[in-house]
Amino acid sequence: MPTETGSQPTSHKYLKVRDYLVALAAEELAVGDPVPSERALTQRFGVSRMTVRHAIDALVSEGVLEKVQGRGTFVSAPRMDFEVRLSTFGEQMQRLGLSASTTVLDSGAVAAPAEVAAVLGVSPGAQVHHLRRQRRADGKPMAIEEAWIPVALAPRLFDDGPPPSLYDALRTHGQDPQWGEETLAADIATREECELLDMSENSAVLRATRRTHGDDGAVMFSRSCFRGDRYQVWVPLAPPHVPEKPSRPSPAPTTSKEDS
Amino acid sequence: MPTETGSQPTSHKYLKVRDYLVALAAEELAVGDPVPSERALTQRFGVSRMTVRHAIDALVSEGVLEKVQGRGTFVSAPRMDFEVRLSTFGEQMQRLGLSASTTVLDSGAVAAPAEVAAVLGVSPGAQVHHLRRQRRADGKPMAIEEAWIPVALAPRLFDDGPPPSLYDALRTHGQDPQWGEETLAADIATREECELLDMSENSAVLRATRRTHGDDGAVMFSRSCFRGDRYQVWVPLAPPHVPEKPSRPSPAPTTSKEDS
DNA sequence: CCAACAGAGTGGTCTATACCTCATGATGTT
DNA sequence: AACATCATGAGGTATAGACCACTCTGTTGG
Structure with a gap:
């Protein structure tokens, strides 16, 4: 498949924004730090706000960032690994x-x-x-x-x-x-x-x-x-299933708290 | 102050589209059936396409629907519950x-x-x-x-x-x-x-x-x-850890297969 | 008969703009 | 000092188009 991952500098502006934010979150910023605002990114990359939001939304759904209305978008804490994996x-x-x-x-x-x-x-x-x-x-x-x-x-x-x-x-x-x-x-x-x-x-x-x-x-x-006396299994449990209603994206405001 | 949280039943057009699709997927359609196209929904609800896409994207990320470029949007099979939940x-x-x-x-x-x-x-x-x-x-x-x-x-x-x-x-x-x-x-x-x-x-x-x-x-x-003889625990296991690079939006086409 | 092509339809990306809600901090007012 | 108000700037919702990429299918040529 020529679905060549690397390269392709041109394709998809939102991926550029995305990559930038990923790098920023991984290297420059600490958990809880705000990333540039949507409008700022708009200008930095010369793209429209919808494009920026597309990039950010993707990262939010991946758990890399979290958004708080009125405050900004922040680097989220690495989320607990809620999945038990196929380990050997x-x-x-x-x-x-x-x-x-x-x-x-x-x-x-x-x-x-x-x-x-x-x-x-x-x-x-x-x-x-x-x-x-x-x-x-x-x-x-x-x-x-x-x-x-x-x-x-x-x-x-x-x-x-x-x-x-x-x-x-x-x-x-x-x-x-x-x-x-x-x-x-x-x-x-x-x-x-x-x-x-x-x-x-x-x-x-x-x-x-x-x-x-x-x-x-x-x-x-x-x-x-x-x-039985030497082995036990640890299982993380996710929250009870919420019916349907989206209502709360529940950004889980990791922030605040212990900041003096 | 009456910062009334509740209410807002009508507002948010994308929620209407969303609710419609949820009902459709739950009651009218079977797994694998296509939902109306984005343009069709645009007209049915008198909203813009971005709004329709907002609703659909939310459902896709929830696992209710899946999109296939060039073909349409389909009711997805209830995805395996990869998380063990806090059940009673x-x-x-x-x-x-x-x-x-x-x-x-x-x-x-x-x-x-x-x-x-x-x-x-x-x-x-x-x-x-x-x-x-x-x-x-x-x-x-x-x-x-x-x-x-x-x-x-x-x-x-x-x-x-x-x-x-x-x-x-x-x-x-x-x-x-x-x-x-x-x-x-x-x-x-x-x-x-x-x-x-x-x-x-x-x-x-x-x-x-x-x-x-x-x-x-x-x-x-x-x-x-x-x-021990009457109870057992079922644990789903996620794939071994993938490095870091998301790179792959990986729409996970899941489809194919059983379509004749 | 089958391969190639063209068209139609679907989702994918993107723009430029508008107005809303919410959180915060500066500015006043009491 | 304590509280109220407002301006600012963040994200949230929404529009109306434009063009691209992909999948099908029906038609056309060979």
């Missing part, structure tokens, strides 16, 4: 400052079990890569993880042996993980899980089943079993 | 088609225990409303829930007895829940919990601790204990 075990451990290690328990292509086939949307018995691993944090067993990926999506995925990161491997094989859904539930560990996780019998585990979607449907199904 | 037990059960019932186990104002005080950011020993409830779905015990709310925030919160919905009560007392954070972990139920949840000993439970924030800090701390 390694990333999660890194965030916690722990070292992650892994032992592959099983690896290879198998015929998809019924449930797996259903979740992945492939015909039962279709070939799927299968990987089962024990994951440790600072050497201590933390979880057992099992994953299935349709062979048809990435035939050579396991050619170099089981990859250290399935997500990375999927990416390099043209199957970028786009989004996912995960279900969490508490359960009692099975005997085998107790062994692999080095737990006593009747211990609680957190079971997570995850379906990862790519550009064209489900790319992976995985089931993880975490030690 | 009642709402959760309703979504599952179950009837929710509640038994209040304990209710009143108490001195905040140390941990509660710390989480809520009040001084230890400060008065907090306390509510402990058993929650059932279709009559079967589902969870035990305990909540603490600083009395200072809403002194009369429990004046009419423990409210059926704490979130609704907070709202009516001027402490709108804005966002929250929840931590989930698996554990073994205590003896008391086993009794209240009608479980045998050594059963797994999902423990959720939630801090709810209002406009001005934490408004509530709650701890829930769900039956």
